[in-house]
Amino acid sequence: MTLQPITTSTSYTADRAWLAALHGTDSTETITLDMSKLTAGTHTAASTDSTQPYSRVLSGVPVGKITASGLYGAFDPTAADGRQNLAGHVFAEALFAPGSPKVPAALLWHGVVVAAKVPGGIDPTKVTPSVTGPQIRYV
Secondary structure (H helix, E strand, C coil): CCCCCCCCCCCCCCCCCCEECCCCCCCCEEEEEHHHHHCECCCCCCCCCCCCCCEECCCCCEEEEEECCCCCEEEECCCCCCCCCEEEECCCCCCEECCCCCCEEEEEEEEEEEEECCCCCCCCCCCCCCCCCEEEEEC
């Protein structure tokens, strides 16, 4: 029997229509997402490519830091676990295997964002301004 290895590659172009300017993109921070705090189809997209088994967290998802775990989940102004305080937005799409409980991602904490194009939406009036927190300006 002869084995013939096959190599394939897939490339994705991140949809960053939510990003209004490049300002702040040079100083992202590494965070870990708690996947149980993200909604499939709103914050994540399942793979539709038969050669790529990984799903992805969408670029632009607004997140807050969960106080008890230090992980990050979808920003929710009605939450009481820390996610009610915006930490920033997921900068680059992050691939993950289905069932992964935690996923590393890049956090944009300083920049200009088009609120109407944020995955899952965001109401800038429900973001509490903070001198020590994220510095995001919504347009």
